[in-house]
Amino acid sequence: GEPGTQLTMRTFHTGGVAGEDITQGLPRVQEIFEARVPKGKAPIAEMGGRVRIEDGDRARKIIIVPDDGSDEIVYDKISKRVRLRVADGDHIEVGEKITEGTIDPHELLRVLGPRAVQVHLTQEVQEVYRSQGVQIHDKHIEIIIRQMLKRVTVIDSGSTEFLPGLLVDRAHFEAENRRVVAEGGEPAAGRPVLMGITKASLATESWLSAASFQETTRVLTDAAIHARSDSLIGLKENVIIGKLIPAGTGISKYRNIRVExxxxxxxxxxxxxxxxxxxxxxxxxxxxxxxxxxxxxxxxR
Known part of the structure; x- marks a missing residue:
């Protein structure tokens, strides 16, 4: 497809981008948490290197000459109405924005990895709230972002039972790799995936939790067809059946402890x-x- 072609040719089309993203307020927060591609996204540098700008009649072409001497990376069809953040001859670091606009979190994940995405999304959400004078602790945002990055796509199955292309929970993926390595096998290779909160909630292992969110009929029908069971280790599923949530004194090993x-x-x-x-x-x-x-x-009495 086109994305694969761009990766192979190391040429990136940015046509149609007229200016920076002006989405603000709660729509911007929703855009962030749903992991949508922002309007007027800004391309980021795939590698660090020297910038060369070529002006055309209607658009610009930006070429990055990598420091390691590898093939040049070309960003073409950049509108002249877009404000550039770099000048001809500048040195750019990997992950830096080339033009004004909003960074695509999926692109940032591919280039810089999960940690950079976590920091970026937290800062973007905080920027919206702070602009309205609202103070909110980072930990509340970090919990949501952690769930958005909870899944891994299997690239190479190694000696595990995973199939290439399978979307698995990160904790299960790492536990399976530890087991295989302990037995002397080859661990699986995976790529982290950024999912919107709606999709992440429906992709949970707990069918009770998923059914309480959206598409209740489909989730319950699918669980019944596959005879699934729920281990009740999350918050929502325990609230549904009226049990204590597994947190604090609700955890079984802390339940009978008396403080003297x-x-x-x-x-x-x-x-x-x-x-x-x-x-x-x-x-x-x-x-x-x-x-x-x-x-x-x-x-x-």
Whole structure:
């Protein structure tokens, strides 16, 4: 297809891009979390190198000569209305924007990897909220982005049972690779995939969780046809059936733990300093903790 052709020729068409993306506010947040290709996306440098710009009648052509001496990378059909971020002869680093606009997160993932995408998406969401004077902690955004990058596409199955092209959970992929390596086999090779939150929610292993989100009839029918079972390890599926969520004291190994105060804590809370001002006939105070467990207060009913 066309993307494969562009990768093979190392030539990238950016025709039709007239200016930078002006999507703002909640539509921009939705665009980020759904991992959509932004309007007016800005091409990024595939490799670091020296920039050469060739002007045509209607468009520009930007050529990057890599530092390692490999083949030149050509970005053609760049509209003259687009503001460039580089000048002829400049040195550009890998992943830098060539023109003004918004970076395509899928492209950034391919060029710089998952960590760069996580940082970029977090900053983009924060930029929208901060422009409206809203303060939100990074951790809330990071949890969502972590779910968006939870899947891996298998490229080479190695000695595992995965098939090439299969979309698998990252944790399962890594666990299977560890098992194969421990047995002396060849691990599988995979490529991280960025999924929108809608698609990621429907692609979860838990059919109860997926059914509570969208396409309930299809999800339940598919689960029934394949006789699937749900291990109930997530939040939504436990809420649906009325069980404690597996977090904090809801985790089985923490459920029966009782926290007892230390002697120092008891002394701070229950210590008595004396009755000098009023005579209650209790005698002098000892300053020790009052043994409340020894008192029978009877029934409160």
């Amino acid at each position: 105060p230390t002697e120092e804590a008891k002394q701070k809370v229950y210590s008595m300093t004396g009755y000098a001002e009023t005579d209650y006939g209790f005698g002098p105070a000892s300053g020790h903790a009052v043994p409340l467990d020894d008192f029978d207060l009877g029934s409160f």
